[in-house]
Amino acid sequence: MHHAAQRHEPKTSTVSDRVDAIVTIKEQTDILHARSAGREVARQLGFGTVDQTRLATAISEMARNALNYGKGGTCTIVTEKGQDGRLTIRVLVEDHGPGIADVALALKPGFSSGGGLGQGLPAVRRLMDHLEIDSQPGRTTVVATMSRRP
């Protein structure tokens, strides 16, 4: 499990950035597209099947929130290669909905404003190495990353 959720990877060590996929989230099937795009990116980078599944599951949670609470959005998957050879997959899900009123509360397991179990964001935090949420009315971005050494 990756509880080192708040670790920062300094951006300065990045030698290359690449956008691997952009998926527009406006209906339920787009959640499936986004998560299989994520799995494919991870597979091509040589991430193992456990990491592929963690990533696809996290993307599923993020994309569903954008659809259900943000009336849809965009899922962008970027890969970065650090100087030390570290590979990072960065998933950015953005929507233009009402925003998350209290981010700290939204991250608490069990909190849901939509009749869910409130397990989505806590799951993303556990499955990924890092999670960052920036939200205000009209623009919410949820960024999660997973890094591995080849």
Added chain:
Amino acid sequence: MRIPILRLGRILLTSVQTDLTDDDAGQLQAEVLQLFHRDVADGLVLDISGLDVVDSYMARLLNETARMVRMMGGEVVLTGMHPMVALTLVEMGQEIIGIQTAIDLEAGVARLREVIHARDKRTTQGRTTP
């Protein structure tokens, strides 16, 4: 997309072969519950070998389905869960608690028969013979 539900006597078999949207999964759940409501079955074997992702929504739906089927007097056995999916669910803290599992459909049917048999025996013992 509709997922076929097969009937083998009073056992229902259904195998999810592709990724499901939330609505597809919800529809499958409604159809299963409808069949138990009409009392056409004693149990369900639900094969999820086609699912490479089970997120919090799907986990909740599976749990809920099993609970509701049981409330209507039926039993559910889940089969074919990928090891990666099981591991991810444990990491998420969303264990599929309270659902019987088996490795594949065949083992699932055998497991379901045992569970139903054990339950029938319990209920018969509980009854006062006339």
